[in-house]
Amino acid sequence: MNIFKKTLMTTLVSLTIGSSLSVSANGQSAVMQYLEAVTLPENGIAAREAGTENEQKTADFVVKTFSEMGYKPVVHKFTHPVLNKKGAFLKSSNIIADIKGASDNMLVLGAHFDSTGSDKGSQGAMDNGVGLAVMLAVASYISQQEQLPYSIRFIAFGAEEIGKVGSRAYLESLQETPEVIANIIGMVNLDTVAGGDYLYVHSAHTTPYKCGGDNSNYNAETSMRQAVLQASQEQLGDAAHKIHPEFPGYPEGVTGDWSDHESFSCNGIAIAYIETTNFQINGKDGYDGYSQSTNPGLWDCFDPDKVTACDRESETQWGRIWHSGNDQLKHLESVFPGRVQKQLDANVKVLNAFFSNADKYLN
Ligand SMILES: [Zn+2]
Numbered sequence: 433m434n435i436f437k438k439t440l441m442t443t444l445v446s447l448t449i450g451s452s453l454s455v456s457a458n459g460q461s462a463v464m465q466y467l468e469a470v471t472l473p474e475n476g477i478a479a480r481e482a483g484t485e486n487e488q489k490t491a492d493f494v495v496k497t498f499s500e501m502g503y504k505p506v507v508h509k510f511t512h513p514v515l516n517k518k519g520a521f522l523k524s525s526n527i528i529a530d531i532k533g534a535s536d537n538m539l540v541l542g543a544h545f546d547s548t549g550s551d552k553g554s555q556g557a558m559d560n561g562v563g564l565a566v567m568l569a570v571a572s573y574i575s576q577q578e579q580l581p582y583s584i585r586f587i588a589f590g591a592e593e594i595g596k597v598g599s600r601a602y603l604e605s606l607q608e609t610p611e612v613i614a615n616i617i618g619m620v621n622l623d624t625v626a627g628g629d630y631l632y633v634h635s636a637h638t639t640p641y642k643c644g645g646d647n648s649n650y651n652a653e654t655s656m657r658q659a660v661l662q663a664s665q666e667q668l669g670d671a672a673h674k675i676h677p678e679f680p681g682y683p684e685g686v687t688g689d690w691s692d693h694e695s696f697s698c699n700g701i702a703i704a705y706i707e708t709t710n711f712q713i714n715g716k717d718g719y720d721g722y723s724q725s726t727n728p729g730l731w732d733c734f735d736p737d738k739v740t741a742c743d744r745e746s747e748t749q750w751g752r753i754w755h756s757g758n759d760q761l762k763h764l765e766s767v768f769p770g771r772v773q774k775q776l777d778a779n780v781k782v783l784n785a786f787f788s789n790a791d792k793y794l795n
Contacts, residue, residue, distance in 0.1 A: 462572060463776045466565035469493060470545070471557040471761050479550035482591035483514070483522030490545045490564075494527040494588045497568055501575045503529035503586075510601035512591055524590030526598045529571060533580035538615045539790055540585045540701075541783070542599065542692055543567040543622040544592030553757030557764065558708075562772070563622035564588060566779045573784045581791035582617065589692050592623075599692035603699050613699055618656040618794070620783070621693035621705045626775035627753045627764060628708030628724035631673040633660050634687035635704065636697040641689035643698035651697050656704035657685060659793035663786040668778055676711040679719045708775060714740035716750050723751035729767035730758055 470477050470490050477493070480486045491507070498505040508526040515521060524546070543563030547556020555561075571586045589598035606613050625631070635657035640650040657675075664672040675685040682688070693703040708724065715723035728734045730751045733742035741747035753759050764772060786793055 461569075461773070461777060463565050463569035463780055464773055466497065466568045467557070467561050467761065467772075467776065470564060471555050471561035473555065478555040480545060480547045480556055481550055482512075482524055482546045482548075482594045482597070487524060487546050487590060491525050491527055491588070491590065494545060494564070494568070498527065498529040498571065498586070501529075501572050503531065503571065503575065505529045508602060508605060510590075510598070510605075512594065512597040512601070514594055514597075522591070522594075524598060526590055526602050527588040528602075529586045531574055531580065531584050533583040535582050536615050537617045538583040538585055539787065540587060540616055540619040540696070541567055541570060541622070541787065542587040542589055542619060544589040544598065544692055546589075546591055546593050546598075547759075548593035549755035549757075549759065552755065554755055554759040555761065557759050557761040558627035558772075559624045559754040559759055560592070560622070561761070562626040562776060563624065566622055566625055566776060566783065569776075569780045570783045570787060573780070574787055577788050580788060583615075584787055585616075592692055596692055596695055599695035603695045606699075613701070616696075616701050618659075619693060619696040619701050619703045620656065620660060620786075621691055621696075621703060622779070623691040623705065624707045624709070624724075624754055625779050626708055626772045627759075629710035629712075629726060631664070631671075631706065631708055631775065631778060632676055632711070632721075633657050633664065633673040633704050633706050634676070635685060635702075636693065637686045637688060638683055641694050641698060647698075649698065649700035651700045651702050652686070653702040654685065655794065656702045659790070660704045660706070660782070660786055662793050663789075664782045667782045667785050671778065673706065673782070676721060677719075679711065679721075682720070706779065710751070712739060713751060714738070716744075716747075724753050725751045725768075727751070727767055 477486050480490045495505050506528045511521040544560050545564045591597035635654040636652040638652050640647045678684045687705050693705045696703050709721045711721045713723040731749050735742045
């Protein structure tokens, strides 16, 4: 970003203080406001299970927010083969916003907006209110850039938690226009990008995911991961995103099929997947990243010397936030004050740099 743009940005921010899209009177950033809008019960949404009214309210919020930034969002509706309590198929949607770059080659930034575990008290703050909030903040920044090397498509996915239904439906919808799939040169997936101890970026697993029969298109290239990593190292220095070490079944830096990046890998698209967790913890099933934090507030009892539960037999929490009662913004603010804001800002900083200068990082 050049100095002129920096000055312009500063001016824009100071002019819009108080608006919901920029910086509020108490100095809170826009990204935190997006997060609070969809995850604090007093703002009217919180838990957003697939196919529910709250998921729909979140979709409406995303449409409104994209529109206020100047995008023309498209609502991609789909039904999915799960019956609700009334015996009808669940309905959900993906919200898509495009911005044209110098090239038709396109990068996708995606985050799911549904949540799960409301029966255990989850409000879907970290999984995945934070991913949605970061995506919206990046979309806001990108909307103000004059020259983008590549076209960018922002996608808020519905119904991820019941089987990546939104991203699969999206890729399915593109099968009749293979030229659109061919134009997508990479996808960045944001899922649980705050809350855990460290920021990580992964590529798709070297062993192909189960893509539903034909795996001939499967893409496990590391190009997107390395490009995001480079942007992160430039922007964050020592606090940059990490590559996880090898653990059983998972070579260094690769991830499983448990989020929306899978749908893209299976369709020949290189992916980078950003999450926060802690691969240094000996969790319930070993060093697999399922324990997100050493913070004692997220364990029945944590043993810092052994970096695991004091009692592996009786532990029930295992430092996990996702899909549990720990996934509430106010609870996490009390457990580690300031962490969520810091990680949100770090991700936004890196992704703003990456998406506005992607040709530099991908070449
Ligand atoms: Zn998730």
